[in-house]
Amino acid sequence: MTRTIERAVRSPQVQLGQGRQDALVCCVMPARLSARSRGYTSAWDKARAGYLRTHPHCAMCRAIGSTVEATVVDHIVPHRRNSSLFWDKANWQPLCKPHHDSTKQRKENGRIVRLIGVDGWPVAEI
Numbered sequence: 001m002t003r004t005i006e007r008a009v010r011s012p013q014v015q016l017g018q019g020r021q022d023a024l025v026c027c028v029m030p031a032r033l034s035a036r037s038r039g040y041t042s043a044w045d046k047a048r049a050g051y052l053r054t055h056p057h058c059a060m061c062r063a064i065g066s067t068v069e070a071t072v073v074d075h076i077v078p079h080r081r082n083s084s085l086f087w088d089k090a091n092w093q094p095l096c097k098p099h100h101d102s103t104k105q106r107k108e109n110g111r112i113v114r115l116i117g118v119d120g121w122p123v124a125e126i
């Protein structure tokens, strides 16, 4: 039988109240900036809407032989607040939300992503 045990990481003794006690330390993730702070301004909203009008179908769905409405303008190379990459339309691709939120995220995390066609066979690796 396999048993999983979660461990709390304790810091060295920390003064709490009247006595010294261990304090739990948790992972602190940096706060994510708001979408507006990351460059997604009203100018982006207009550019995005125009792009989706001229590129209405998800590029990844199209690669697997399906036609699905794109609702996200994805930055092919993550812009990481680089203005040139952010506004470079050659770096944009239309995606549906499921592909943006799952397939694209796996790819950005360094995984090889295999696109499976509507017939159930792999059609591409990205």
Ligand SMILES: [Zn+2]
Binding pocket: 058, 059, 060, 061, 062, 068, 095, 096, 097, 098, 099
């Ligand atoms: Zn898609």
